[in-house]
Amino acid sequence: MHDTIPIAEVMLEDVVTASPDATATEAATLLCDEGVSSVVVVRDGEPVGIVTEGDFVAHLCDRTDLGGLELREIMSTPLTTIEAVASIVDAVELCRTTDVEHLPVVSNDEDATELVGIVTTIELSYYVPQLVRRATDTREQPPRRRVRTDTLYERDDWTFEYRGADETTVSVGDVARFSKPISEAEVEAFAEVTGDTNRVHLDAAYAAETRFGERIVHGVLATGLISAALARLPGLTIYLSQESSFRAPLSLGEDATAVCEIVEDLGRAKYRIETTVTDGDGTVVLEGSAVVLVDDLPPMAAREDDATPAQ
Numbered sequence: 001m002h003d004t005i006p007i008a009e010v011m012l013e014d015v016v017t018a019s020p021d022a023t024a025t026e027a028a029t030l031l032c033d034e035g036v037s038s039v040v041v042v043r044d045g046e047p048v049g050i051v052t053e054g055d056f057v058a059h060l061c062d063r064t065d066l067g068g069l070e071l072r073e074i075m076s077t078p079l080t081t082i083e084a085v086a087s088i089v090d091a092v093e094l095c096r097t098t099d100v101e102h103l104p105v106v107s108n109d110e111d112a113t114e115l116v117g118i119v120t121t122i123e124l125s126y127y128v129p130q131l132v133r134r135a136t137d138t139r140e141q142p143p144r145r146r147v148r149t150d151t152l153y154e155r156d157d158w159t160f161e162y163r164g165a166d167e168t169t170v171s172v173g174d175v176a177r178f179s180k181p182i183s184e185a186e187v188e189a190f191a192e193v194t195g196d197t198n199r200v201h202l203d204a205a206y207a208a209e210t211r212f213g214e215r216i217v218h219g220v221l222a223t224g225l226i227s228a229a230l231a232r233l234p235g236l237t238i239y240l241s242q243e244s245s246f247r248a249p250l251s252l253g254e255d256a257t258a259v260c261e262i263v264e265d266l267g268r269a270k271y272r273i274e275t276t277v278t279d280g281d282g283t284v285v286l287e288g289s290a291v292v293l294v295d296d297l298p299p300m301a302a303r304e305d306d307a308t309p310a311q
Contacts, residue, residue: 007091008084010124011105011117017042020049020072024059027051027071038102040115041075047104047115049075054101081106084116089247092124151231157181160232170233170271170294172262178229179257182217187252190221216249217256222285225258226275233260236295240270244288248279255280260290269294 017040018027027039031053041049051071059066059074066074082091082103091103105117154160157180164174191197196218199206207215223244230237250256257278264272270293277285 005088006084007082007086007088007103007105007119008117010088011084011119012123013117015040015104015115015118017047017115018051018071019043020075021070023067024051024056024069024071024074025067028056028067031056037120038118039071040079040104040118041071041077042115045115046113047079047081047106049077049079050102050104051075052102079104081113082119083107088119088124091119095121095124155180160229162232162234166234168234170235170262172265172271174233174262176229176233176260177257178225178232179255180225180228181253181255182221182250184215184252187215187217187221190218194218194220196220212249215252217252217254219244219246219286222250222256222277225256225277226260226288226290229258229260230273230290230292233294236297238293238295240291240293242275242288242290244275244286246286247284250277250279250285256285263289266291 016030016034016036016038018030020041020043022041030039031037038050038052040047041051049071051074055074055076056066080094080098080100080103082094082105084105084107094103095101101121103119104115105119107114107116159179160177162174162176164171187201191202198218200210200212201207201215201218204215207213223242226242226244227239230239259276259278261274262271263274266272270291273290273292274288275290276287279285
């Protein structure tokens, strides 16, 4: 649900600053003494540049007189900033598109831009590790194929597809999708079974007063769709680990889709899988990665699968 978390809630408020006429030596001393990785350059209270540890390394390769230079000569400018009201997902996207790791946070008014904090990819990785490291994947999807499954039953309002190159085994590049609506009754049943009776999931009047404005599906229930997709891979899929990062709320009654892509063969029948859940509009609800072990189906299940028409 990171689309609803503003930068102001995660930023560091104690920003180390220096003036443009401070020397590189003074800035380096600040980095060391304060235990930070950047110094924001400020003129008349307004941020105008930044000097990072990486900048020092780069300039040391080219200059022998670095220590005496003023920061105005070596700072990175124009400065990429983000407003305090922006979400952490906005911050991650800005880091990606501008290739920066430090974002000074500002509060804009009609007269001036005020520096109110700073956020780095380190802080962002605590909340959205997959967003920070994930790159856009433009590979062409392999053709759809039939699969054998290890599920006991299916329902008419559930859909599943698997794209891969082989009939019987998983391999890197294969993609599974599982979709189903999540009803009010299912959310209430999940709350009863798990004991998670947070009112934001169950009480419409209460939820209307929260940042979400309505009841939302439990995050762990949404994660369960990933398990549903994995259960339909060829073979018997056994969860070893799951890392999830929640990016947006999922409303009750929405069709939710889990997408699982096998991205790495770890050997000995273990695979790393990128996992995503989206709502009916295609908004990413959660994103993460899993490690699974894929065993052969038990002999009885394998025989039943051979006798059952493929999906």
